[in-house]
Amino acid sequence: MSFLNGKTALVTGSTSGIGLGVATELAAAGVRIAVHSLPGDAQAEAAVAAMKEAGAPDAKFFGADVSNPDAIRAMIEEVEAWGPIDILVNNAGIQHTAGITDMPDAKWDAIIAINLSSCFHTMKAVLPLMESRGYGRIVNIASVHGLVASVEKVPYVAAKHGLVGMSKVVALEYASKGDPAKGAITVNCIAPGFTETPLIESQIQAAAGRAGGDRDAGIAELLKEKQPSLRMTQTSELGALAVFLCGMAAQNLTGTTIPVDGGWTAQ
Numbered sequence: 001m002s003f004l005n006g007k008t009a010l011v012t013g014s015t016s017g018i019g020l021g022v023a024t025e026l027a028a029a030g031v032r033i034a035v036h037s038l039p040g041d042a043q044a045e046a047a048v049a050a051m052k053e054a055g056a057p058d059a060k061f062f063g064a065d066v067s068n069p070d071a072i073r074a075m076i077e078e079v080e081a082w083g084p085i086d087i088l089v090n091n092a093g094i095q096h097t098a099g100i101t102d103m104p105d106a107k108w109d110a111i112i113a114i115n116l117s118s119c120f121h122t123m124k125a126v127l128p129l130m131e132s133r134g135y136g137r138i139v140n141i142a143s144v145h146g147l148v149a150s151v152e153k154v155p156y157v158a159a160k161h162g163l164v165g166m167s168k169v170v171a172l173e174y175a176s177k178g179d180p181a182k183g184a185i186t187v188n189c190i191a192p193g194f195t196e197t198p199l200i201e202s203q204i205q206a207a208a209g210r211a212g213g214d215r216d217a218g219i220a221e222l223l224k225e226k227q228p229s230l231r232m233t234q235t236s237e238l239g240a241l242a243v244f245l246c247g248m249a250a251q252n253l254t255g256t257t258i259p260v261d262g263g264w265t266a267q
């Protein structure tokens with residue numbers, strides 16, 4: 001039996017993209033998965049089935065709009081009633097690209113609420129529960145944009161830099177809490193570079209437009225500009241890193257932000 005077998009993870013935004021990839025790798029490690037997205041997400045049923053197929057002992061969908069703190073708190077209570085939240089992966093996120101003067105105020109508010117404030121509310125709710133049980137893992141899906149900037153991403157870069165900073169504070173506050181024999185409590189960020197998911201589709205389409213309408217040429221353009229490996233990060237690779245962070249071998253690995261970005265932030 002692996003260390004993670006039978007533990008429970010809440011992965012926010014796990015019906016699509018990176019969240020789905022991370023949840024699938026955790027499921028394959030024997031973790032029960034609380035699949036989460038917006039209420040009524042048409043991909044929810046398929047995601048729950050995919051978790052069971054991957055090896056999760058159990059999986060269930062929990063819908064909540066994470067821009068609403070009350071909805072977050074109610075969802076955490078529901079998940080806890082289903083199984084103790086041993087692992088929290090804060091992944092749900094949105095993007096909108098525009099220069100600062102063209103950025104709608106509503107987009108600023110939504111990106112800060114969903115990509116940053118939601119992580120404050122989920123962590124605040126689960127950490128006392130994790131502390132009482134001795135083990136806890138928080139994996140925050142930040143971004144290279146938590147470490148460096150790009151134009152036309154004011155709210156996104158602000159939110160992701162905020163998430164990196166917030167994660168360091170929480171890691172320090174919980175560094176000596178929990179039970180080392182059970183794995184203690186750690187808080188880390190994963191900082192993906194370009195990963196092909198619906199979130200970056202509009203950026204791919206814009207680059208494809210500049211490259212004569214060819215989608216592959218658009219992807220190549222995006223990568224050439226930022227990601228020296230010239231390869232997209234795969235969601236399963238981010239999942240494999242999350243599985244490592246949740247394991248016993250990572251019990252003293254806390255407060256870090258790990259880029260998986262083909263060299264983007266090494267430049």
Ligand code: NAD
Binds near residue numbers: 018036038091192
């Ligand atoms: P995605 O669009 O494929 O998935 C986003 C998920 O979040 C979906 O399940 C969606 O329903 C959910 N979600 C969005 N708003 C929500 C809300 N208000 N309430 C509840 N659920 C909500 O996007 P993705 O690329 O997989 O992004 C996942 C995370 O990875 C995000 O935090 C994003 O910033 C980060 N990220 C993505 C990339 C990339 O290149 N794709 C790079 C770096 C970081």
